[in-house]
Amino acid sequence: MxxxxxxxxxxxxxxxxxxxxxxxxxxxxxxxxxxxxxxxxxxxxxxxxxxxxxxxxxxxxxxxxxxxxxxxxxxxxxxxxxxxxxxxxxxxxxxxxxxxxxxxxxxxxxxxxxxxxxxxxxxxxxxxxxxxxxxxxxxxxxxxxxxxxxxxxRVALERLAHLFCEIFVRLRLVGLASGNTCVFPPTQADLAAAVGLSDVHVNRTLQELRRAGLVELSTKSLTIPSLSALQAAALFEPGYLHLRHDRTESEASVSPHLLAEASPRQPESRA
Amino acid sequence: MxxxxxxxxxxxxxxxxxxxxxxxxxxxxxxxxxxxxxxxxxxxxxxxxxxxxxxxxxxxxxxxxxxxxxxxxxxxxxxxxxxxxxxxxxxxxxxxxxxxxxxxxxxxxxxxxxxxxxxxxxxxxxxxxxxxxxxxxxxxxxxxxxxxxxxxxRVALERLAHLFCEIFVRLRLVGLASGNTCVFPPTQADLAAAVGLSDVHVNRTLQELRRAGLVELSTKSLTIPSLSALQAAALFEPGYLHLRHDRTESEASVSPHLLAEASPRQPESRA
DNA sequence: CGCTTCCTTGAATGAGCTCAACAATGGTGG
DNA sequence: CCACCATTGTTGAGCTCATTCAAGGAAGCG
Structure with missing residues (x-):
């Protein structure tokens, strides 16, 4: 079906x-x-x-x-x-x-x-x-x-880092991340409106995140080289998302079965 | 009962x-x-x-x-x-x-x-x-x-003004405001933690609000001389509270039957 | 190709922060 | 009732993070 x-x-x-x-x-x-x-x-x-x-x-x-x-x-x-x-x-x-x-x-x-x-x-x-x-x-x-x-x-850099963590985890959950990359359509102006900063400052803070090697953000595509590093920079704790099987917690973030988009859903989730 | x-x-x-x-x-x-x-x-x-x-x-x-x-x-x-x-x-x-x-x-x-x-x-x-x-x-x-x-x-002054509007309307709703005054226990540090500002800046912004005649805030007591003036300063629109009978809207804010704490509940609210 | 949207950069300004000290208040126990 | 201590509120000075304004460049779209 x-x-x-x-x-x-x-x-x-x-x-x-x-x-x-x-x-x-x-x-x-x-x-x-x-x-x-x-x-x-x-x-x-x-x-x-x-x-x-x-x-x-x-x-x-x-x-x-x-x-x-x-x-x-x-x-x-x-x-x-x-x-x-x-x-x-x-x-x-x-x-x-x-x-x-x-x-x-x-x-x-x-x-x-x-x-x-x-x-x-x-x-x-x-x-x-x-x-x-x-x-x-x-x-x-x-x-x-x-x-x-x-x-x-949170300060500007933390705010953006936190947003990226959240989005990435949520996208990965529904199978829309491949490896450490996902699509990312919002413009910098959208980001600014989301994190309560000015467009200009979002631009500069993104450059800072890039320089630090924490994110790669090009044309509508977000790559997170090390999720745990970005989490640490953002003070991101995924518990608030209330996902079952805490697949998103710290070191578990690289768990291979999470990244296997092939299977549409986890078999063990059924009665 | x-x-x-x-x-x-x-x-x-x-x-x-x-x-x-x-x-x-x-x-x-x-x-x-x-x-x-x-x-x-x-x-x-x-x-x-x-x-x-x-x-x-x-x-x-x-x-x-x-x-x-x-x-x-x-x-x-x-x-x-x-x-x-x-x-x-x-x-x-x-x-x-x-x-x-x-x-x-x-x-x-x-x-x-x-x-x-x-x-x-x-x-x-x-x-x-x-x-x-x-x-x-x-x-x-x-x-x-x-x-x-x-x-x-919102900037600091608007943030605090908005918070005061919300709290006052919510307290009035449950009969805990008399006239334009209500109890207000939070400390300035609490306020700071609520509006995302430093303690010091909250203190200064409160003084500004007082000087403008928008609020009187003394020992655990808040007075709002003109709710409509404070609303305007805060860009406060009470619709988001989702209260029935929009008793809180703009000019209706001085409606006398709202301020009558005597009656525990509105009779017309029953089937 | 020309347009619009989006991104990038610079310079000046300002809102808000930090640090530090002090005053007022209020509650507690002697 | 007073003295004490802890909490809360107030003030000053210097600094920083972020904003605004303005302009130029890149990129996508018709």
Missing amino acids: NSAGSSPGADALVRKLDALSPLTDQDAATLERVVLAHARHARPREDLICEGDRPGGLRMILSGWACRYKMLEDGRRQILAFLLPGDSCDFNMRYVPRMDHSVAALTTVAYAELAPNVVDDLISSSPSVARALLCETISDASIQREWTVNLGQ | NSAGSSPGADALVRKLDALSPLTDQDAATLERVVLAHARHARPREDLICEGDRPGGLRMILSGWACRYKMLEDGRRQILAFLLPGDSCDFNMRYVPRMDHSVAALTTVAYAELAPNVVDDLISSSPSVARALLCETISDASIQREWTVNLGQ
Whole structure:
């Protein structure tokens, strides 16, 4: 059923949810079917949801990158989170009348848009999916707290290093890193809006990270020669991501079975 | 049943949840009964929960102030949220094996500690409470996003002004503001850890706010002469709090029925 | 090829930090 | 009730990290 990569595919989605809370094969198949039946696309810079919109339903990223963001009246913009393949945009939001932030595509994005009744059917028919979505909510909240720490306590170099660690670990989790390299579409201006620094200073800090040999960041591609070195520079502790089997911890970061993208999911994650 | 203020009382809790999603009288009574049966106390600086702990259960603040916080290895400390009477510490956390942050009392705190099975009983027997707790989760996440914006985009004066607006509105909601004044226990060092500035700079920025007539902050007491003026200085938009009946919006901020602490809850909030 | 978007560099400015000392406050015990 | 000590708040001076403004170069796209 899941097999070879159909155009967008739901691989990332299944892998991510399974990493948060194990999915049964049956529920994973149901999820995949439902999601692929409601696939849509967005162009770069297009908003998937706007602040003030009535939420309802659930949007999940299948491929491409998006971001949560919020703007102040005077135009200042803060990116609140990067949404990667497998991430949900607005689970739970249906219990509240208005979106408090916006979500925009950074690249061309394939996503599933499930109507409220479809979501209800899914979570009542697939309890392991329901539970994983709940865990994703918890993980999201934790990530947001870590971003608060990032902006409040870390200096420029640490902030960027921390962001790179987080993104890389999350991408690797869904099979979108090969070795120590992953795609990285955000512009320096996007990075600046995410870490609360000016564009110019992000540029200079990136040069510093490059000079230190901690990252290689070229055209939409990020390479991390030594994840543990970057972790140390960033004071990055992956526990806040709430992933099962702590495959991301310190020395385990080079564990070979993690890097084996071949297998779509871990067999031992099933009942 | 709810009536006159018993020692800690659950008034704030009921008022807060009801403001997020209406409680039925019966569910409110159940909540009150359950909560008061599991009341505990913590002294200032005492941790209610520590990062790394196995969560399980649910803690709710009945009186006093607490805060979420996180520490980096080298001792830097970020306060992630202030927890006021009526706030829950760790709803949902039971789905995840470890706390990703700590919660500490700032003052003497009375709180309810509900064991997992008690929580399960409560939410299955009182659907309106369950829904309100869900809405609180959403509101909490939104507040955390707003804090990210605060640290990432606002300058020192705006940051503190925004924090004061948020705290005041939240306290007023649970009947803990009289007129334009409320208690305010955090020290300047606490404020600094919350807004990501140094103690010294917080001190100077507070003086600036005082000189501008925007706040009066003396011994554990905060007065806001003109909330709308402070809102404007902070670029504060209360929508992110997700409170029903937008009583907090702009000019409505002086609405008299909001300030009437006498009535424990709004009658029109019932079915 | 020409445009726009993105990246890079320089120089001057400023917001916020650190260090250090001191004043005020408040709680505690004698 | 007073004396003491710890915590909290206040002030000054120098410095640094980061911002702003401005301009030029590279790179992708139609």
